[in-house]
Structures are given as C-alpha cells and as structure tokens.
Amino acid sequence: ILNVEQSPQSLHVQEGDSTNFTCSFPSSNFYALHWYRWETAKSPEALFVMTLNGDEKKKGRISATLNTKEGYSYLYIKGSQPEDSATYLCAFDSSNTGKLIFGQGTTLQVKP
Amino acid sequence: EPEVTQTPSHQVTQMGQEVILRCVPISNHLYFYWYRQILGQKVEFLVSFYNNEISEKSEIFDDQFSVERPDGSNFTLKIRSTKLEDSAMYFCASSVEGGGGQPQHFGDGTRLSIL
Numbered sequence: 001i002l003n004v005e006q007s008p009q010s011l012h013v014q015e016g017d018s019t020n021f022t023c024s025f026p027s028s029n030f031y032a033l034h035w036y037r038w039e040t041a042k043s044p045e046a047l048f049v050m051t052l053n054g055d056e057k058k059k060g061r062i063s064a065t066l067n068t069k070e071g072y073s074y075l076y077i078k079g080s081q082p083e084d085s086a087t088y089l090c091a092f093d094s095s096n097t098g099k100l101i102f103g104q105g106t107t108l109q110v111k112p
Numbered sequence: 113e114p115e116v117t118q119t120p121s122h123q124v125t126q127m128g129q130e131v132i133l134r135c136v137p138i139s140n141h142l143y144f145y146w147y148r149q150i151l152g153q154k155v156e157f158l159v160s161f162y163n164n165e166i167s168e169k170s171e172i173f174d175d176q177f178s179v180e181r182p183d184g185s186n187f188t189l190k191i192r193s194t195k196l197e198d199s200a201m202y203f204c205a206s207s208v209e210g211g212g213g214q215p216q217h218f219g220d221g222t223r224l225s226i227l
Contacts, residue, residue: 004154032213043116043203044155046215089155096212097168098143102155 002026004092006103013080014111020076021106023090027071032093034100035064035075039086047075047088080110114138118204118219125194126227133189133222135204141217143210144187146179148172148200155203161187162210191224199226 005024013019025033032051036044048057053068061078077084087107091100117136125131137144146158160167161179176198178190187206191198201223205216 034215036218041220043218043220046217049213049215051213091155093212095168096210097160098145098207098210098212098214098216099157099160099168099170100145100147100155100216101157102147104154 002029002092002094002101004090004101004103006088006090006106008106009104010107010109012109012111015081017080017110018076018078019080019108020074021088021108023073023075023103025071025073025090025092025101025103026094027069029094030068030071030092031095033066033068033073034091034093035073036089036091037086038089038105044089075106077108080108082110082112084108085110116204116206116217116219118202118222120222121220122223122225124225124227127196128193131191131194131224133191133202133204133224135187135189135219136185137187137204137206138208138217139185141206141208143167143207143214144179144181145205145207145216146189147203147205147218149203150197150200158189160210167210194224194226196226199224 035047038044050066055066087105144161149155159169205218207214
C-alpha cells in the first residue's frame with residue numbers, strides 16, 4: 001500500500017515568520033510529486049508539479065524542493081502572510097494514469 | 113480563468129437511493145478524475161477517465177460506482193444503492209494532458225450526505 005505522510009499536521013505562525021513542511025512518499029515507482037493549496041470552502045489549487053530529483057520550484061514567496069531517492073519534499077513559505085492560511089496537500093503520482101495519492105495535509109494558520 | 117464546476121454543492125439522499133454527481137471539466141481538458149474525502153480522512157482517488165474509458169480505478173470504485181461522459185461537456189459519477197459510508201466530499205478534477213505529472217484542476221466539490 002502506497003502511503004504519503006505530511007508533517008506537521010498543523011502549524012500556527014506569526015505574520016512575517018518563515019515556515020516549512022515536509023511530505024514523505026515512497027521512493028520507488030516515482031512519477032511526480034504535486035503540491036496543492038486548499039483554502040476552506042474552495043477547491044484545491046495546484047502549486048507545483050515536480051518530477052526530477054533535485055527539482056526546486058518557486059512561486060512568489062513559496063518554494064519547494066524534491067528528493068526522490070530518499071522520498072521527501074519540502075515546501076517553504078518565506079515571510080508568511082495571513083492570506084497564506086490554508087491546508088497544504090502533497091500528492092504522490094506513481095503511474096501514467098494521473099492517480100494521485102494524497103497526504104493528510106498541513107494546516108497553516110498565520111496570525112496578523 | 114476557466115474552472116471545473118460541480119453540481120450540486122450539497123446532496124442529501126436516503127440510504128439505498130441512487131445519486132448522480134455532475135461535473136463540467138475545463139473545456140480543453142481531456143483527462144478526468146473523481147476523488148473523495150470522508151470527514152477527517154485523506155483525499156482518496158476513485159477513478160481516472162480518458163477517451164470515454166476508465167484508465168484506472170481504485171478498490172473503492174466497485175460495481176456500485178460508474179462514470180460517464182454523456183456529452184461533450186459533462187462528466188458524471190453515479191452511485192447506485194448508496195450506503196451510509198458513502199457520505200463524503202466528492203471532487204471532480206481535470207487535466208489538459210494525462211500520463212501523470214500534469215497538474216489537476218479541481219472543482220469545489222459536492223458534499224454527499226447519506227441518511
């Protein structure tokens with residue numbers, strides 16, 4: 001059974017703090033690793049799709065790294081803002097059919 | 113920006129009844145997916161669909177479930193003879209290309225409550 005784990009489960013930070021979360025996934029049969037941002041009452045929004053070991057992607061203040069050999073990815077948020085408050089999901093993609101296996105998410109709360 | 117739309121936003125159904133959840137994927141997307149999230153649990157893959165065929169389905173997606181693309185715009189999930197444990201948030205997603213490694217665009221979900 002393929003399992004994806006995220007830590008921490010939740011995080012409370014002050015505005016301006018930088019933070020990071022971890023996604024652990026199987027190191028075999030790797031195809032891609034997805035990060036999504038999911039605000040309450042909205043749909044999950046794709047942040048990054050990462051395919052190559054050592055990949056680093058950046059979107060504004062958010063960046064992500066990928067280590068496929070050891071099976072982990074980090075998501076970093078620099079200078080957190082209240083609008084960054086959301087649940088961040090990672091999803092492991094191990095086939096060519098688009099089947100995503102999700103972690104349980106990290107819920108970030110940024111206090112003004 | 114184009115988006116995936118799902119209807120209804122909330123469906124309440126008696127156990128044993130059939131329910132159809134509807135999705136309109138983004139118009140130029142060719143690959144379609146259903147996921148669900150039972151309260152407090154992870155988002156789970158149900159099925160992927162391309163070229164009018166199921167590409168892959170999970171063990172959850174048994175004979176109770178079926179998917180259809182009845183016309184050029186809609187993508188539906190039918191659940192026959194619903195059970196209490198089918199209560200969940202159901203998400204439709206689509207992507208331009210398949211083959212893995214493609215971002216999937218999600219709808220806002222349909223909350224299904226089985227009584």
